[in-house]
Amino acid sequence: MHSTVALIIAFDLLLLHSQLHLPSCHAATLDTLSPGQELTGGDKLVSSNGRFALGFFQTDSKTSTNNTPNAYLGIWFNTIPKFTPVWVANGDNPVADLTFCKLLFSGNGNLAVLETTQANNSSTVWSSKANITTNTTLAAILLDNGNLVLGSSISNASSSSILWQSFDHPTDTFLQGGKISWNNVTGMNRRIVSRKNTIDQAPGLYSYELFENNDSTSIVCTFNSSNLYWSSGDWNGRYFSNIPETAGQTWLSLYFTLSEQERYVEYAVEDPTVLSRFVMDVSGQMKVLLWFEGSRDWQTIYTVPKSQCDVYAMCGPFTVCNDITFPFCTCMKGFSIRSPEDWELDDRTGGCVRNTPLFCSSNKTEAGNTDKFYPMAYVQLPDKAQNIGTANSSDGCATACLISCSCTAYSYGEGVCSVWHGKLLNVRQQEKGGGIISLWIVFRVAWESLHLDMLIFSVQQMIRLKLGAGSFGSVFKGWLNDSTIIAVKRLDGACQGEKQFRAEVSSIGIIQHVNLVKLIGFCCESDRRLLVYEHMPNSSLDAHLFQSNGTILSWTIRYQIALGVARGLAYLHSSCRDCIIHCDIKPENILLDASFTPKVADFGMAKFVGRGYSHVVTTMRGTIGYLAPEWISGTPITSKVDVYSYGMVLLEIISGSRNSGKQSSSDSVREACFPVQVARSLLNGDIDSLMDANLHGEVNLEQVERVCKVACWCIQDDEFDRPTMSEVVQFLEGLSEVETPPVPRLLYSIAGGLDSKLM
Numbered sequence: 190m191h192s193t194v195a196l197i198i199a200f201d202l203l204l205l206h207s208q209l210h211l212p213s214c215h216a217a218t219l220d221t222l223s224p225g226q227e228l229t230g231g232d233k234l235v236s237s238n239g240r241f242a243l244g245f246f247q248t249d250s251k252t253s254t255n256n257t258p259n260a261y262l263g264i265w266f267n268t269i270p271k272f273t274p275v276w277v278a279n280g281d282n283p284v285a286d287l288t289f290c291k292l293l294f295s296g297n298g299n300l301a302v303l304e305t306t307q308a309n310n311s312s313t314v315w316s317s318k319a320n321i322t323t324n325t326t327l328a329a330i331l332l333d334n335g336n337l338v339l340g341s342s343i344s345n346a347s348s349s350s351i352l353w354q355s356f357d358h359p360t361d362t363f364l365q366g367g368k369i370s371w372n373n374v375t376g377m378n379r380r381i382v383s384r385k386n387t388i389d390q391a392p393g394l395y396s397y398e399l400f401e402n403n404d405s406t407s408i409v410c411t412f413n414s415s416n417l418y419w420s421s422g423d424w425n426g427r428y429f430s431n432i433p434e435t436a437g438q439t440w441l442s443l444y445f446t447l448s449e450q451e452r453y454v455e456y457a458v459e460d461p462t463v464l465s466r467f468v469m470d471v472s473g474q475m476k477v478l479l480w481f482e483g484s485r486d487w488q489t490i491y492t493v494p495k496s497q498c499d500v501y502a503m504c505g506p507f508t509v510c511n512d513i514t515f516p517f518c519t520c521m522k523g524f525s526i527r528s529p530e531d532w533e534l535d536d537r538t539g540g541c542v543r544n545t546p547l548f549c550s551s552n553k554t555e556a557g558n559t560d561k562f563y564p565m566a567y568v569q570l571p572d573k574a575q576n577i578g579t580a581n582s583s584d585g586c587a588t589a590c591l592i593s594c595s596c597t598a599y600s601y602g603e604g605v606c607s608v609w610h611g612k613l614l615n616v617r618q619q620e621k622g623g624g625i626i627s628l629w630i631v632f633r634v635a636w637e638s639l640h641l642d643m644l645i646f647s648v649q650q651m652i653r654l655k656l657g658a659g660s661f662g663s664v665f666k667g668w669l670n671d672s673t674i675i676a677v678k679r680l681d682g683a684c685q686g687e688k689q690f691r692a693e694v695s696s697i698g699i700i701q702h703v704n705l706v707k708l709i710g711f712c713c714e715s716d717r718r719l720l721v722y723e724h725m726p727n728s729s730l731d732a733h734l735f736q737s738n739g740t741i742l743s744w745t746i747r748y749q750i751a752l753g754v755a756r757g758l759a760y761l762h763s764s765c766r767d768c769i770i771h772c773d774i775k776p777e778n779i780l781l782d783a784s785f786t787p788k789v790a791d792f793g794m795a796k797f798v799g800r801g802y803s804h805v806v807t808t809m810r811g812t813i814g815y816l817a818p819e820w821i822s823g824t825p826i827t828s829k830v831d832v833y834s835y836g837m838v839l840l841e842i843i844s845g846s847r848n849s850g851k852q853s854s855s856d857s858v859r860e861a862c863f864p865v866q867v868a869r870s871l872l873n874g875d876i877d878s879l880m881d882a883n884l885h886g887e888v889n890l891e892q893v894e895r896v897c898k899v900a901c902w903c904i905q906d907d908e909f910d911r912p913t914m915s916e917v918v919q920f921l922e923g924l925s926e927v928e929t930p931p932v933p934r935l936l937y938s939i940a941g942g943l944d945s946k947l948m
Contacts, residue, residue: 222329224294230260230287234331235267240464241335242267245287246274248388259283261390262292262302262315264335264355266464269480271487275335275362275466276355278302279315280390290314298327300339300353319353327352334366360390363397363456363467369408370453371399379453381469386534394538395473395500399452406447408454410475410493410500418473418501419494432493441465441477471535473500498617505540506612509568513620516764521613522563523630529703533756540612547594547629562587562599562627569617570600570624571609580606590629600626656728666724674724675709680793700765704757706780706790725788727781730838734776734845744880744888746785747842751896752921753787754779758835759914761789762828770796770826773811774834776841796826814848818906818935829908832917836903839896840864845881864904867897868932895920901930 220237222228233244242265247258262278284290284304295301295313298321302314317339321327325341332338337355356367356379363369363381370379380398385391396414400407406424409417422430424445444455458465464480466487477491497503497517498510504518505527511517518532520541526532527539580586586606590596595610602624609626616626656664656676667677701707712719730750733739742750754774761769771778772794780788794810811820817833819826840848840863848863870879876894877886899920905911910931912920919925 220331222292222294222300224298224327226293228292230290236331236333236335238333240266240268240333241275241331243331243337245284245290245292246272247287248390259388259390260285260287260290262290263390264331264337266480269464270485273466273487274390275360275364276337277360277390278355280360280384281392282314283390284314294327294329297321298325300329317353321352325352332366335364336366360384360392361469365457365465366455368453368455369397369399370451371401371403372451373403374450381467381475383469383471383473386471386531386536388534393471393536394502395469395471397467397469397475399454403452406445406452410469410473412473412501416501418499421493472497473503502538502540502614505538506614507541507543508537509565509616509618511618519766521565521616521628521630523628526701529701533703543630545630561630562590563630564625564627565616566625567619568624568626569615569619570607570626571613571616573614574600574607574609577606577608587627596629598626598628600624667721674726676722676724678720678722680718680720700760700769702757702760704753704787704789705760706788722790723782723788725780725790726783727785729777729790730779730781730787730842731776733781734841735847741883742785744884744892748889748892748896748921750779750781750785750787751839751842752918754789754835754838755914755917755921757787757789758831759918762831762914768828770828771831771834772796773815774831774838775812775815776838779838817908819908827908828914829911832903832908832911832914835914835917836900836911837864839900839903840867843867843879843881843893843896843900845883864901864933867901871897871901895923895927898927898930901933902927904933905930906934 220234222234228234228244230245233242235242243263245260245262246265247260261274261280261283263274264276265272265274279302284302289305290302291305292300292302295316299319300317302316303311304314305311319339327339327341329337329339335355338351339353340350341352356364357377359367359379359381361381361384368379369381370377372378378398378401380396383393383395385393394413396411398409398411399405400409400417400420407429408421410419411417421432424430424447429445440459442457442459444457446453446455456465456467466478468476468478470476474492474494474497476489478487478489480486481488494500496512498512504510507521507524508518509521511519516532516537518537520526523544524541525544527542531537531539577586577589580589580601581604583601586599586601586608589606590599590608593608593610596608597610597613599606599608601607613628656666663679665677665679667675706725707723708720709723710721712721727733727740733742758771758774761771769792771789771792773791774789778789778791780790782788811830811834815834815837817826817830820830837848844863846863867879870876871894876897877888877890879897880886880888880893899912899917902910902912903917916925920927
């Protein structure tokens with residue numbers, strides 16, 4: 190017996206009708222693939238209504254360390270400008286090159302994705318794996334609801350003719366016409382599973398599905414198919430008990446059906462022209478999204494669970510989740526991010542790792558000389574605690590933890606001692622209430638007021654080759670005992686060297702990012718001050734831009750350097766506990782690793798600004814040619830001084846020479862100033878003349894124009910007119926359009942008759 194009831198979710202109907210509509214469809218394209226036909230890298234099937242397309246697509250690399258795109262067979266919305274896949278066939282087995290992949294019918298009648306090599310060898314990347322008899326007449330059709338169906342006599346796509354369909358194997362998206370279901374007879378579980386991260390289409394760890402109990406009528410969110418962290422509650426005939434706010438509304442309807450054979454959930458939108466999707470997001474939240482044509486983007490209208498920190502293990506082990514900060518996740522004291530690249534791609538489930546191993550000697554009644562318990566207050570305590578009945582004080586509880594080397598933390602409150610072993614998960618910061626948990630960590634004391642968890646090196650480490658020198662000391666190439674190549678910076682001058690030493694260790698020593706140079710350790714011995722960094726085999730950016738014996742960097746590499754530096758600065762400004770202003774961005778302080786990934790370096794002038802402050806007063810610092818106007822005027826500074834310096838560096842990346850280094854006797858001062866040349870060339874539409882002649886015109890002119898516009902915005906006189914570094918990243922990634930910038934007033938005074946708007 191079936192019992193089907195409609196659940197209605199709340200929206201303002203008039204508002205939606207005024208803002209939502211389906212974009213116009215493209216010209217009709219074939220929606221069917223038959224045996225003997227192939228779908229190659231540049232081909233696609235399009236549903237008869239034009240709304241969906243099936244074909245191969247390629248993901249762009251969004252990290253500086255991963256430059257290899259992956260190719261997938263998938264279905265996406267075909268009528269909107271923002272590429273949005275809704276189903277992926279080979280998410281866990283991508284194809285390396287679009288030119289060597291194709292979709293066809295295999296010998297057994299199944300749909301298959303083949304990858305061929307230049308030697309004409311082929312391998313099966315994906316198959317529909319349907320049970321097909323040899324005498325069946327087959328076809329594959331992309332239906333108007335986005336369902337890819339394989340079957341016989343398929344023109345009407347009746348269930349009796351369907352041998353396989355993509356709706357039976359959803360990935361991260363649930364579309365109208367599909368089901369979230371549990372078959373009580375076969376055990377088939379139709380569920381949506383998050384992607385691994387924002388670019389990797391492989392299945393992730395979070396799922397949205399029906400609870401597996403045959404009598405259950407609830408929908409749940411789970412982590413790793415085992416840890417339930419959200420439930421809709423049971424269906425009561427009108428709505429699910431834990432989300433009563435969804436009852437009695439009139440726009441989006443959710444239906445629950447229960448029979449002896451199957452339990453399933455479907456949804457329908459009242460207006461068939463509205464594009465909609467349910468998505469299990471990388472964040473572990475299930476989101477309902479609608480396409481708003483006015484903003485030309487998807488808008489999230491419903492989310493479960495509502496709080497990001499309610500998602501199980503969202504931040505991974507040894508982290509603290511805080512709903513009112515961004516990013517939500519931070520490492521616990523004494524720990525660092527396990528994989529900065531994964532965090533950059535919104536996958537934080539790997540969490541953090543201990544900076545220094547615990548002492549944990551044979552004498553287990555006390556910690557080592559550098560081992561301490563670090564208290565964290567106002568936190569929601571993690572689960573899986575072990576209660577110690579014999580401990581009746583905080584000290585006794587600490588001792589109980591020290592007895593076991595696997596113990597990582599303890600908490601004592603209201604006469605109860607709790608200890609945790611192994612990884613700590615789901616620790617959550619609260620504004621008030623909660624408990625106090627004490628974490629067992631190692632402190633390395635560098636000086637009286639600064640504690641850091643890093644390796645400490647002796648002056649006797651071998652320093653064999655001088656790499657360069659700066660205003661505060663020299664840099665040498667060195668080797669550790671395990672033959673690891675390092676760069677050792679020796680600071681000169683007792684007073685100034687100490688100041689720079691503390692500035693660098695207290696800034697770069699506590700953060701990690703793929704585009705920031707990694708501080709391996711330091712030496713603080715007598716009056717000697719050494720900083721030990723990872724070695725950068727490709728030196729600094731200036732060596733390639735300005736020196737005649739440097740490598741000529743291709744435009745692709747230059748663009749990736751510009752983007753990587755922007756990401757590193759955005760992290761310093763927006764994602765650290767305090768805003769860190771570098772104060773000396775220039776090509777000499779941008780190092781390049783073996784693959785030319787940029788690393789921002791030299792934090793000796795860095796300035797910390799608390800999140801509660803917008804400006805900071807400090808003495809002038811930096812390098813002439815890269816200084817923002819506010820340095821000269823003596824006004825308080827913000828992170829926008831780094832934005833200005835970055836803009837000047839962008840211009841030098843374009844030209845391959847110093848901004849003010851090209852002046853002949855016939856040139857006026859405006860011709861000698863490259864930013865003025867950029868303004869004039871943008872005005873005249875002659876941007877190709879700006880490029881480094883060594884590139885011989887082999888550039889992406891669209892990217893060049895974008896970089897020129899971004900640079901001109903960055904060097905605006907007024908800091909409020911400059912973008913943030915996070916906005917710069919969006920511009921360079923092509924996610925936001927760059928408007929036409931005005932000419933900076935100081936440049937305008939040099940340029941004389943130039944129009945005040947760049948055309």
